[in-house]
Amino acid sequence: MNIIDVGLNFNGSLTYENNPQEIVLHHAEASNCTVQDIHSWHLANGWLGIGYHFFINKQGNIYRGRPENAVGSHCPKHNSISLGVCFEGDFMTENMTQEQISAYKELIKYIRAKYGDIPIYGHKELYSTECPGNNFPLEAFKDIVVNNISEIGWHKDATGWYYLTNTQGWYYKDSWQKIDGEWYSFDSEGYARQFVWLQDQAKWYYLKDNCKMAKVEWLWVDGECYCFNEHGELYVDCFTSDGYRVDQTGAWIQ
Ligand SMILES: [Zn+2]
Incomplete structure (x- = not known):
């Protein structure tokens, strides 16, 4: 130098x-x-x-x-x-x-x-x-x-998970990203959303405990059961692809 x-x-x-x-x-x-x-x-x-x-x-x-x-x-x-x-x-x-x-x-x-x-x-x-x-x-x-971090990929600090996109320390933020076949949502600070609902373009999504977007699955969240399609969209007020009824909040009607 x-x-x-x-x-x-x-x-x-x-x-x-x-x-x-x-x-x-x-x-x-x-x-x-x-x-x-x-x-x-x-x-x-x-x-x-x-x-x-x-x-x-x-x-x-x-x-x-x-x-x-x-x-x-x-x-x-x-x-x-x-x-x-x-x-x-x-x-x-x-x-x-x-x-x-x-x-x-x-x-x-x-x-x-x-x-x-x-x-x-x-x-x-x-x-x-x-x-x-x-x-x-x-x-x-x-x-x-x-932290001497320069590796491309996932890293974790006290706040949460973030993803470095190059060795200069740039990271994903404020966006959806598909990484290794799974979808993740990054907030404005660059942390992957985790354990939270997210509304985007009038659709509801859920980011799981491992930060992955829920898709093609049923999930229990706060005592209710919800179903997500192949795009990660919550089924709302309809029958799910496997034939169950869900209400206006997306909760399964037992
Ligand atoms: Zn100054």
Whole structure:
């Protein structure tokens, strides 16, 4: 990995007392900018210069800001115990480029090799701010390192099951997905729905304890028995394909 040093001049003496124990992620909140731009903006704040230690542009180039051992200026109360990493872009409205994601992974490898498996935070987790923006893939970026997850496929954390679709930490969310012949429904956080009813296009579906969509089967749920067709749709107010009567809620009429 190449860290580009453009030779920024700091306006005074930096304090070389930084002891990195965490990584704090930021966005530039600017669609197009260079490491020099950020340096000049921070000089204009009356600071010594760029407050971050690293900057990753949209092409995936990694630039050095402050030296790693210099106290930063990017997150109050964390400046002497962290490394600040800033990404070009405004992730309230934009999405990160694939090049930035790849560069981020390389940078994290570099940082971990030097400082150990230190935790990663988004700026907004440590300070009242929207940084690094709603579209920033914060959970994926944290998971990549904290759990060292990079394998495509199913993974489980304290909240539930999720499915990584590539080694950059992208995962299914807000959608139905057919995986190994079974249908699953992922919520907006990326977790597979489990033990719940779901209404979609006026049809009712049920996601079972193993997250699989119920289909071509009868299921007992909260004391009632329900039947699902080959598409996973609940039979409602009709006779099922095997000839039983169900009511308007889909419950079997005994
Ligand atoms: Zn920030």
